[in-house]
Amino acid sequence: MITKSSLSKKSIPEETTQYSSAKEAVDVLTVEDFDAVEFWVGNAYQAAYFYYHGLGFRPVAWSSLKTGNRRFASYVMQQGNVKIVLSAPYHPTTEMAAHHMLHGDGVKVIGLTVRDVETAWEESLERGAKGLTPPTELKDDYGTLRYATISAYGDVVHKFIERDSYEGPYMPGYKEYKPIVELPDVGLERIDHIVGNVELGKMDPTVRFYHQVFGFGEFIEFTEKDIATQYSALRSKVVRNYNKKVKMPINEPAQGLRMSQIEEYLIYYHGAGVQHVAFHTNDIISTIRAMRQRGIEFIPVPQTYYETLTERVGEIDEDIKALAELGILVDRDEKGYLLQLFSRPIQDRPTFFFEIIQRKGAEGFGKGNFKALFEAIEREQAERGNLI
Ligand code: FE2
Numbered sequence: 001m002i003t004k005s006s007l008s009k010k011s012i013p014e015e016t017t018q019y020s021s022a023k024e025a026v027d028v029l030t031v032e033d034f035d036a037v038e039f040w041v042g043n044a045y046q047a048a049y050f051y052y053h054g055l056g057f058r059p060v061a062w063s064s065l066k067t068g069n070r071r072f073a074s075y076v077m078q079q080g081n082v083k084i085v086l087s088a089p090y091h092p093t094t095e096m097a098a099h100h101m102l103h104g105d106g107v108k109v110i111g112l113t114v115r116d117v118e119t120a121w122e123e124s125l126e127r128g129a130k131g132l133t134p135p136t137e138l139k140d141d142y143g144t145l146r147y148a149t150i151s152a153y154g155d156v157v158h159k160f161i162e163r164d165s166y167e168g169p170y171m172p173g174y175k176e177y178k179p180i181v182e183l184p185d186v187g188l189e190r191i192d193h194i195v196g197n198v199e200l201g202k203m204d205p206t207v208r209f210y211h212q213v214f215g216f217g218e219f220i221e222f223t224e225k226d227i228a229t230q231y232s233a234l235r236s237k238v239v240r241n242y243n244k245k246v247k248m249p250i251n252e253p254a255q256g257l258r259m260s261q262i263e264e265y266l267i268y269y270h271g272a273g274v275q276h277v278a279f280h281t282n283d284i285i286s287t288i289r290a291m292r293q294r295g296i297e298f299i300p301v302p303q304t305y306y307e308t309l310t311e312r313v314g315e316i317d318e319d320i321k322a323l324a325e326l327g328i329l330v331d332r333d334e335k336g337y338l339l340q341l342f343s344r345p346i347q348d349r350p351t352f353f354f355e356i357i358q359r360k361g362a363e364g365f366g367k368g369n370f371k372a373l374f375e376a377i378e379r380e381q382a383e384r385g386n387l388i
Pocket of ligand 1: 195
C-alpha cells in the first residue's frame with residue numbers, strides 16, 4: 001500500500017485522493033503503449049491454432065524444446081500492431097503450472113512499451129510498486145532488448161519493455177516460426193484497452209495505484225447512477241497514460257438482485273485478473289463478418305436493440321441492417337461514436353473474453369451499450385413472461 005512518505009518529489013498533488021472527476025495523466029514511467037499480452041494456458045499449441053484460425057493472429061515466433069527452452073512452450077502471435085504470446089508449462093512444479101491450475105487460461109503479463117526501463121523500474125518502485133524482475137538486458141542477432149517486471153493486480157504483472165534497439169518479433173530466446181498454411185488476418189490493428197476485474201472494495205485502491213505509481217490519469221466510466229438494471233451490477237473507473245494509448249478500465253462488482261458478471265468472473269478465475277482485451281479495427285463490419293465465418297461466437301444482441309438505435313446514437317455512417325445482421329453495438333459520447341462487440345468467453349471457464357471496437361471519435365468504452373444491451377435482453381425476457 002502506498003503511503004504519502006513513499007511518494008517521490010514528482011508525485012501527484014494532494015487533490016488526487018478524491019476520485020469524483022477526471023484527473024490528468026503525468027508521464028513519469030515513460031510508458032508509451034501496450035506491448036505484448038502474454039497468456040498462460042494449458043496447451044499453447046492448440047491455443048495458437050485458435051488465435052490463428054479463429055482470430056487471424058499469425059504465429060511469427062516461438063520458443064520450445066526445439067529451440068532450447070526446457071521449461072515451457074510459447075508462441076508469439078501477431079496481427080497489425082497487436083502481439084499475443086501464448087505460453088504453457090512442460091512440468092508441474094513451476095509457477096506457470098500453478099497459475100494455470102488456479103486460474104485456467106488467462107492473462108499473466110500486460111506488456112508496456114517504455115522509453116526507458118531504468119526510469120520505469122526506479123520510479124515505480126520509489127512510488128510503491130512491488131518489483132519482480134529488475135532491469136535485465138537480453139541480446140541476440142536482432143539486437144538488444146531491456147525489460148523489467150512489477151506486480152499489477154491479482155497475479156497479473158506488468159512487463160516494461162524497451163525495444164528501440166531490437167528488431168526481432170518479440171524477445172531474445174524466441175526463434176522465427178513459419179505456419180504451414182497462410183491465412184488472411186481479420187483487420188485487427190492495435191490494442192485499444194485492457195480491462196481488469198478486482199474484488200469488491202479493490203477498485204479504488206487499484207485506480208490509486210495506477211494514479212500514484214504510474215502517474216496515469218483517471219476518470220469514472222460507470223457509477224451506481226449509470227446502472228441500468230439490477231443485473232448490470234458493476235462499478236468501473238478508467239486509468240490511462242499521458243498519450244491515451246494505454247487505457248485500462250478497472251471493474252468491481254456492485255450489489256444487484258442476481259450475481260454480478262464480475263462476481264462470476266472472480267469465482268471462476270479465483271481472484272482478480274484481466275476480464276477482456278479490446279482490439280481496434282478500422283472496419284468492424286468486415287472484421288466481424290470474417291470472424292463469424294471462422295466460427296467465433298459473440299454475445300447475442302436482440303434485434304430490439306436496433307429498433308431504437310438511431311434515436312439513441314443519431315446518424316451514423318454504417319448501414320444499420322448490416323450492424324443488426326452482425327450484432328454490432330453502437331454508442332455515442334460528446335466526442336463521437338464507437339462500434340463494438342463482445343465475444344463469448346474463449347475458454348471453458350466464464351472468465352476471459354475479447355472485444356472488437358472501432359472508434360469514430362468517441363473516447364468512452366460503451367457505457368450506453370451496457371444499458372441498452374441489458375434493457376434489450378429484459379424486453380425479450382418480458383415477452384417470454386419471464387421478467388418476474
Ligand atoms: Fe471494453
